[in-house]
Amino acid sequence: MSPPFTLIGTPYSTFTRTIALGLQYKGLKYDQTPTTPHADLAKSYHPFGYLPTLVIHEIGGKKVDDILLRESHAIVRFIDRIAPEPSLHISAGDGGVAIEEKMWEVVSLLAFLGFPTVEYGVVKPRVQALDDGHPSDTEVRVQIKEGVEKLRRYLEVIESLIAPEGYAYGSKLSWADFFLYPLLADLRMVPEWAEIASPRIKAWIGEMDKLPAVEATKPGTLSAGARP
Ligand SMILES: N[C@@H](CCC(=O)N[C@@H](CS)C(=O)NCC(=O)O)C(=O)O
Numbered sequence: 001m002s003p004p005f006t007l008i009g010t011p012y013s014t015f016t017r018t019i020a021l022g023l024q025y026k027g028l029k030y031d032q033t034p035t036t037p038h039a040d041l042a043k044s045y046h047p048f049g050y051l052p053t054l055v056i057h058e059i060g061g062k063k064v065d066d067i068l069l070r071e072s073h074a075i076v077r078f079i080d081r082i083a084p085e086p087s088l089h090i091s092a093g094d095g096g097v098a099i100e101e102k103m104w105e106v107v108s109l110l111a112f113l114g115f116p117t118v119e120y121g122v123v124k125p126r127v128q129a130l131d132d133g134h135p136s137d138t139e140v141r142v143q144i145k146e147g148v149e150k151l152r153r154y155l156e157v158i159e160s161l162i163a164p165e166g167y168a169y170g171s172k173l174s175w176a177d178f179f180l181y182p183l184l185a186d187l188r189m190v191p192e193w194a195e196i197a198s199p200r201i202k203a204w205i206g207e208m209d210k211l212p213a214v215e216a217t218k219p220g221t222l223s224a225g226a227r228p
Pocket residue numbers: 013014015016037038049050051052070071072073111115
């Protein structure tokens with residue numbers, strides 16, 4: 001029997017991995033169709049060729065005409081509705097926050113600013129240079145200097161918004177962790193990680209690494225040595 005969902009997107013894509021982490025964590029069965037952004041396949045699922053799209057074949061055991069759900073926030077809402085447990089939400093007090101919506105504040109900062117700051121500012125140019133053998137290490141450091149500083153400040157802000165230990169909200173795993181993990185797992189693969197990642201961020205990623213969902217979604221990612 002084929003699974004009720006198909007996740008469209010290369011495992012290398014950070015947003016795709018966020019959704020894969022959620023599906024895995026909640027025990028939802030899915031196939032994954034790898035594609036890079038803006039490839040014909042991606043465009044056939046997403047009106048702007050972005051990743052991911054979740055193709056819904058079945059809801060609650062009932063077959064439906066395939067529904068294409070795009071945009072990670074919409075997909076997360078769907079996943080939460082059909083599989084509320086185990087919850088990836090927080091409650092007031094978790095990680096010291098006053099209200100539960102603080103998790104969505106961080107998710108939004110990660111989704112809208114995290115990708116350009118981590119990936120375009122640092123990881124992609126650095127990986128390209130490592131793969132091509134040029135520009136040299138010295139040259140690439142100059143090229144991404146501004147991006148590295150921006151990322152350092154960005155991560156300081158994120159760190160100021162999360163709990164001092166454990167997951168982003170202490171003992172409560174949440175969507176914030178699943179939006180942050182793919183970005184920082186990529187960052188860990190480049191030399192800038194050692195300069196930028198604070199002890200808190202390193203401890204956080206160490207906790208995340210222990211999750212079976214993290215292990216299950218690793219193949220095909222930069223941290224597994226893959227390329228898109
Ligand atoms: N708003 C989208 C953003 C998704 C996104 O940026 N995905 C990346 C891959 S990880 C992408 O498709 N990028 C293509 C581009 O930036 O042109 C969402 O939340 O799903």
